[in-house]
Amino acid sequence: MSDTLYDEIQREIAKYPDRRSAILPALRHAQEHYGWLSPEALEAVADGLDLSPARCLSVASFYDMFFLQPVGDHVVEVCTNLSCAMIGADKLLKEFERELDVKAPGTSADGTITLRCVECLGGCGWGPVVSVDEEYEEHFKIEDVAPLLERLRSTSRPSESHA
Ligand code: FES
Structure with missing residues (x-):
């Protein structure tokens, strides 16, 4: 585990009477560090919270x-x-x-855009709602799809960095 991630998890633990209560923010930090909750990321969270990786995975899989x-x-x-x-x-x-020529959940062949379906985002009165890198776009229309993807592709890393 990197020192930074370890420190972040310890700071989250200090906010709660029971260290296990810090599992959601700890998972969040691990995802930011690793890009996703890989086995290594789950192991880091488990070590920090004194839980099993399986327990961490069971919580993460709910959200x-x-x-x-x-x-x-x-x-x-x-x-x-x-x-x-x-x-x-x-x-x-x-x-x-x-x-994107991909079935959700999946990632475009060039590795730039992942498409997922999600449960209610809490914006039911402003739907359809699409979350783009955690920013919500409301009243999303079919004609908004292509311009959005063009914008995202223009701000992606070059494909050779997707090793
Ligand atoms: S159903 Fe609630 S935001 Fe889509």
Whole structure:
């Protein structure tokens, strides 16, 4: 575990009477460090909290915000829950899949954009909601898909860095 991640986890633990209560922020820090919750990242969290990696994985797997597989430079998440589904989320998702030539959950062949479906993002009155690198875009329309992907591709790392 890097010193920085270890220190961050220890600072989170200090905020709670029980060190295990710091599991969500600890997972968050580990994901920021590793890019996703790899076995190594889960091991780091487990070591810091004195839990098993399996316990950390079981908690992480409950939340959409944690990535249990590697992701691209950008993460696009389409809410497909009821309110968004009723106003076109499925069509939006299909358009993203067509443009990226990938089935959600998955990452474009050039490694730049990961597409995922997520449960309700809490913006039901402003749907369909699409999360782009954790920033919510509301009332998202099919014609917004291509310009968004173009913008994201222009701010991605060169493909050779996706080793
Ligand atoms: S159902 Fe999509 S934000 Fe709630």
